[in-house]
Structures are given as structure tokens and as C-alpha cells.
Amino acid sequence: MGAIIEAQELVKVFPGGIRAVDGVSFQVEEGEIFGFLGPNGAGKSTTIAMLTTLRRPTGGTARIAGLDVVRDADKVRRVIGNVSQDLAVDDDLTGYENLKLQAGFYRLPRREAEERIEEVLAMVGLTERARDLVETYSGGMRKRLDIACGLLHRPRVLFLDEPTLGLDIQTRREIWDYIRRLREEVGMTIFLTTHYMEEADSLCDRIAIIDRGKIVAIGTPEELKGRVGQEVLEFEFSSGTDEAVAAAVARIKNIPNVREVRRGSGNGYVATVVQGAQVVPALFEAIAGLEVKVGSVSLKRATLDDVFLYYTGRKIREEEGGEGAMRTRMIMRRVRGR
Amino acid sequence: MILRDIYWVFWRELKKLLRQRLHILMAVVQPAVWLALMGNAMSGLTANPVAARMLGTGNYLEFMTPGVMVMTSLFGGVYGGASVLWDRRLGFLNKMLTSPLHRAAIPLGKLLALLVQSLFQVLLIAIIALLLGVHFATGLPGIVFLLLLAGLFGMIMGGISLALAARIKSHETLFAIMNFFTMPLMFTSNALYPTRAMPSWLQKIAAYNPLSFAVTPMRTVATRGWVWGDILPGLAALLVMVVLVVALAVHQFSRSVD
Ligand SMILES: Nc1ncnc2c1ncn2[C@@H]1O[C@H](COP(=O)(O)OP(=O)(O)OP(=O)(O)O)[C@@H](O)[C@H]1O
Ligand SMILES: [Mg+2]
Numbered sequence: 008m009g010a011i012i013e014a015q016e017l018v019k020v021f022p023g024g025i026r027a028v029d030g031v032s033f034q035v036e037e038g039e040i041f042g043f044l045g046p047n048g049a050g051k052s053t054t055i056a057m058l059t060t061l062r063r064p065t066g067g068t069a070r071i072a073g074l075d076v077v078r079d080a081d082k083v084r085r086v087i088g089n090v091s092q093d094l095a096v097d098d099d100l101t102g103y104e105n106l107k108l109q110a111g112f113y114r115l116p117r118r119e120a121e122e123r124i125e126e127v128l129a130m131v132g133l134t135e136r137a138r139d140l141v142e143t144y145s146g147g148m149r150k151r152l153d154i155a156c157g158l159l160h161r162p163r164v165l166f167l168d169e170p171t172l173g174l175d176i177q178t179r180r181e182i183w184d185y186i187r188r189l190r191e192e193v194g195m196t197i198f199l200t201t202h203y204m205e206e207a208d209s210l211c212d213r214i215a216i217i218d219r220g221k222i223v224a225i226g227t228p229e230e231l232k233g234r235v236g237q238e239v240l241e242f243e244f245s246s247g248t249d250e251a252v253a254a255a256v257a258r259i260k261n262i263p264n265v266r267e268v269r270r271g272s273g274n275g276y277v278a279t280v281v282q283g284a285q286v287v288p289a290l291f292e293a294i295a296g297l298e299v300k301v302g303s304v305s306l307k308r309a310t311l312d313d314v315f316l317y318y319t320g321r322k323i324r325e326e327e328g329g330e331g332a333m334r335t336r337m338i339m340r341r342v343r344g345r
Numbered sequence: 346m347i348l349r350d351i352y353w354v355f356w357r358e359l360k361k362l363l364r365q366r367l368h369i370l371m372a373v374v375q376p377a378v379w380l381a382l383m384g385n386a387m388s389g390l391t392a393n394p395v396a397a398r399m400l401g402t403g404n405y406l407e408f409m410t411p412g413v414m415v416m417t418s419l420f421g422g423v424y425g426g427a428s429v430l431w432d433r434r435l436g437f438l439n440k441m442l443t444s445p446l447h448r449a450a451i452p453l454g455k456l457l458a459l460l461v462q463s464l465f466q467v468l469l470i471a472i473i474a475l476l477l478g479v480h481f482a483t484g485l486p487g488i489v490f491l492l493l494l495a496g497l498f499g500m501i502m503g504g505i506s507l508a509l510a511a512r513i514k515s516h517e518t519l520f521a522i523m524n525f526f527t528m529p530l531m532f533t534s535n536a537l538y539p540t541r542a543m544p545s546w547l548q549k550i551a552a553y554n555p556l557s558f559a560v561t562p563m564r565t566v567a568t569r570g571w572v573w574g575d576i577l578p579g580l581a582a583l584l585v586m587v588v589l590v591v592a593l594a595v596h597q598f599s600r601s602v603d
Binding site for chain 2: 092093096097109
């Protein structure tokens with residue numbers, strides 16, 4: 008089983024000198040769900056645009072199923088499906104007509120097209136609304152229709168740019184289920200981007216964390232969490248002089264299973280640890296004899312949030328970026344559409 | 346293969362067009378209003394024998410009808426590129442560009458839809474004109490000829506607009522450019538008043554105005570008959586321009602639309 012997506016040193020520089028993608032290399036195996044995880048402006052969509060033949064790389068090469076995305080662009084387009092971030096369904100057509108058009112673009116024979124349209128409509132739960140204008144659909148329904156469009160021609164590789172952005176939890180879960188079923192039933196390779204940590208964690212076989220155009224870490228969710236520490240220990244001092252606290256933190260850092268200690272909010276500290284249950288008593292032993300009091304200790308499993316923070320020094324702000332951006336886009340559609 | 350691709354782009358445009366009830370209503374009302382207003386306002390003019398001689402007909406409406414036809418397809422074509430800008434903004438253009446769809450099918454399909462739209466409008470104008478008592482010198486074959494020429498001219502404008510839309514990303518810029526040409530094109534042509542009534546410098550411009558290329562043969566056919574000497578030069582010029590403009594539009598879309 009060879010790599011179905013191979014990217015080597017991909018670079019995209021936009022006019023004005025913005026290095027949106029800055030030397031990105033990775034491989035995706037056939038049948039894998041591979042996630043690109045990064046904050047707004049990290050270069051996720053730009054990477055997809057190069058892999059889907061939409062933009063020419065400024066540097067580097069990429070191959071899909073062995074086909075070069077620049078030289079064999081026409082052939083690549085037959086192999087891939089692309090569900091962009093933009094909710095690119097046509098409001099003036101019905102759901103069914105959108106799919107029919109898609110079948111036309113991908114040159115499916117008429118009979119086959121009809122069968123597949125029924126099939127994907129059922130899969131995304133839009134059979135009942137298929138004859139209504141998309142204009143009357145909710146955001147979640149549009150997204151599901153767009154995904155259905157991407158599935159219609161059964162691509163070997165499906166690109167999903169922020170498939171759940173701005174959707175409510177329930178719809179998001181449903182879409183995760185569709186994505187998993189695609190892999191299980193059709194064996195499709197899926198490349199998705201997200202800035203939801205939990206999504207990448209629960210859905211992806213492997214993840215690349217991308218920040219400012221560069222991949223900062225790549226591996227399975229477990230590996231990435233393992234590198235950071237499996238668990239996160241948060242503790243807070245309720246009393247103690249600055250010197251005493253500093254001494255205490257220094258001792259905690261020396262506990263064997265503690266990977267790293269960072270300053271949290273207020274008097275709090277965040278430590279990434281392995282075998283946290285044993286670290287807790289060790290922490291109290293370590294600070295015994297110092298003039299400090301621990302106010303609270305809590306232990307939780309590391310999430311990719313922690314991983315992102317660890318690798319980039321910054322948090323992903325899901326709410327502001329994600330939902331806000333989506334809403335602005337939707338509003339823009341509405342306003343301009345009239 | 347490319348024919349099927351063109352068909353699907355065309356199919357989409359047509360579906361969208363047919364859903365825009367207001368748009369269709371306007372397409373019907375606008376030429377009717379123009380003809381009725383112009384015909385009435387100018388009827389006094391044709392009572393003057395000098396003016397009538399300049400117009401080449403005793404009925405201003407007869408003179409005007411080909412002009413209104415060409416102007417209608419001019420306006421239809423000029424904004425043809427706007428649909429590309431919409432598709433780009435809503436992400437639909439990217440959807441087409443990442444599919445195996447032949448890139449040339451995008452401008453060609455849209456152009457075909459523009460053609461159908463302007464043929465429909467021009468046919469309406471012909472019917473309204475007939476109802477208003479306009480007599481077409483060459484009868485039904487002449488009317489078909491008028492439709493085709495107006496359609497051809499609409500495709501030239503549509504092709505330019507589409508070619509620009511492949512590069513220009515903002516509605517404002519596209520419309521500014523197209524408007525910049527539309528008005529001068531109209532007023533330096535023989536669409537609204539006869540060349541013979543113009544000062545000589547304007548006559549020279551009017552002779553080379555693409556709008557006149559369409560209007561002259563059409564007016565000849567509508568008011569005088571199949572006078573080939575006055576039909577062929579304009580017709581030939583239009584055909585050459587259509588080929589060039591369509592080739593340009595196709596070329597623009599075949600380059601990466603990066
Ligand atoms: N057409 C363009 N011209 C100039 N700069 C661009 C263009 N498209 C993207 N950029 C810039 O490239 C960078 C990466 O953008 P990209 O859309 O790839 O980010 P992203 O990771 O998809 O972000 P988001 O989560 O917001 O979708 C950003 O700084 C953006 O401003
Ligand atoms: Mg993006």
C-alpha cells in the first residue's frame with residue numbers, strides 16, 4: 008500500500024509576499040483519515056487548493072495517486088473530490104439539481120447518476136428535502152448537501168475543508184459518522200482540515216499540526232499526546248512567598264514523570280505528565296518542608312488543545328475564529344444573494 | 346466531451362435564469378417601454394420630410410426597432426461576466442475548477458445561456474414592434490436574421506465581459522470598465538439616430554463602431570430589404586469579432602484562474 012497523497016516541500020507565496028504555506032511535506036496512506044489541524048490563517052485551505060489543482064505551488068511538488076498535481080492536473084481532478092470551506096452549493100437550484108449538475112461535471116452516465124444521487128441523498132439524510140430550493144436549507148443541510156456533492160463520483164481521495172465549521176454539536180456528530188462510514192464502507196481516503204481539537208482527535212488516524220504555514224508536529228493522536236505527556240496536571244498555590252513558590256515549582260519539575268511545567272492563569276501552573284495518578288502524591292512529597300500551600304490539584308487526560316499549546320505556545324481559539332468566520336461568510340452570502 | 350460539459354454549464358445558467366421571475370418580467374417590460382416611449386416621442390419627427398429622408402423611413406419605430414434590439418443584447422451581454430464573479434465569491438467557481446469539467450466549457454456554457462436570453466428578448470421586441478404596427482420589409486426570414494445578428498452582438502459583449510471576469514475579482518471594477526464602454530458605444534453609433542444627421546467627425550466614429558456593424562445590416566434588412574452591399578460588411582465584421590472574443594474568453598479560462 009503506497010502513499011496516495013505525497014507532498015514534498017510545498018510552498019505557496021501569495022502576491023505581496025505572504026508565505027501561506029512554507030515548506031510542507033507529508034504522506035497519506037490509502038484508506039487513511041488524515042487531519043490538518045491549525046488555527047485561522049495557518050495555511051490549511053491553501054494546502055488543499057494546491058493538492059486539488061486549484062492553485063499552482065510556488066515551490067515543491069505534490070502527487071495524488073501517483074499523479075503530479077501540476078502536470079497531470081486533469082487526471083488528478085478525476086480521482087479527487089473536494090468539499091471546500093465555502094459551502095459551494097447553488098442556492099438557486101434544488102438539492103437534487105445541485106447533485107445532478109455535479110454528476111454532469113463528473114460525466115456520470117445518466118442511470119448511474121440517478122442511482123448515486125438517491126444513495127448520497129439518503130446517506131446525508133436529505134431525501135425528503137431534495138426537491139426544495141437550497142435557498143430554504145439551514146446551514147447544516149447545505150453543508151450536508153455539499154458533502155453529498157463531493158461523494159457523488161466516489162473519489163479515491165476526498166478533501167474536506169472544515170467539514171463541521173459552524174455546525175451545532177448534533178450535526179457535527181452526524182457528519183463525523185458519515186465520514187467514518189465512508190472510510191469503512193467505501194475505503195475512501197479522507198484529508199480533512201479542522202480547528203476543532205476533539206474532532207481531529209476522534210476522527211483522524213493521523214494528524215499534522217500546522218501553524219503559520221509550517222507543520223510543527225505529525226503523528227497519530229496518541230503519539231502526539233504521548234509526546235506531550237498523556238495527562239495534564241493543573242495545580243495552584245494558595246499561599247507562599249514568591250521564592251518559596253519558585254523553589255516548589257523547581258522541585259516539581261524534577262519529578263521523573265513530569266515533562267514540562269508552565270505558568271497558567273492566576274497562581275496556577277500546568278504540568279504535562281505521564282502516569283499522573285502517581286505524580287500527585289509525588290508532588291506533595293516534593294514540596295514537603297517548603298513554606299507553600301497547594302490550594303487545588305486536578306488531573307485530566309491531555310487533549311490536542313494541550314498538544315497545540317505545547318508545540319506552538321499558543322491556544323487555538325475555536326469560538327472566535329471558527330464560528331465567527333463562518334457566520335460572517337453566511338451573512339455575506341445572504342446579503343449579496345439578494 | 347466538451348459539448349456535454351458546455352451543456353451542463355448552460356443547463357445551470359438556464360435553470361437559474363428561469364427561476365428569476367422579476368428578471369424575466371423586466372426583460373419583457375423594458376423593451377416594450379422603450380419602443381412605446383420612443384415611438385411616441387419621436388413620431389413628430391417623422392412628420393418632417395427632411396428627417397424622414399434621413400431616417401430612410403416614414404416611421405421612426407421602424408427605424409428604432411433594430412437599434413433597440415441591439416441595445417438590449419448589449420446590456421444583456423455587458424453584465425454576462427457578473428455570474429462568474431458570483432460563482433467565484435460563493436466558491437462555486439472553485440467547485441467547477443476542481444472537477445474534470447473542461448475549462449473552456451465555463452465561458453462557452455455561460456455565453457450560450459446569454460445567447461438564449463438575448464434571442465428571447467429580441468424576439469419579444471419583434472413581436473411588440475409588430476403589434477405597434479411596424480412593417481418588416483423582409484418578413485419572417487428578415488426577423489430571424491435580426492434575431493441572429495442581435496444575438497451575435499450580444500455574444501461579443503458577453504465574451505468581453507466573461508474574459509474580463511476571469512481576471513477581475515470585484516463587481517465594482519468589472520461594471521466600471523463595462524459601463525465606461527457602454528454609453529459611448531451607444532451614443533457614437535447609429536442605433537438611435539441616423540448617421541446622416543451626425544457631424545462628420547461623429548460619422549467617422551460611427552462607421553467603425555461595433556454597434557453600427559450590427560445595426561446597419563439589421564436596419565437594412567428591416568426597412569429596405571436584402572441589400573447585400575449594406576449587409577455583408579457589418580455581418581463579416583461581427584463574425585470575425587465573435588470568433589476573436591470567444592477565443593479570448595476561452596483562453597482566459599484555460600489559463601489557471603489562480
Ligand atoms: N488569495 C489570496 N491572496 C493573498 N493571501 C491569501 C490568499 N488566500 C489566502 N491568503 C493568506 O494565506 C494565509 C493562509 O490562508 P488559508 O486560507 O490557507 O488559511 P486556513 O488555515 O485555511 O485558515 P482558516 O482556518 O481561516 O480557513 C493567510 O494569511 C491568508 O491571509
Ligand atoms: Mg481555510
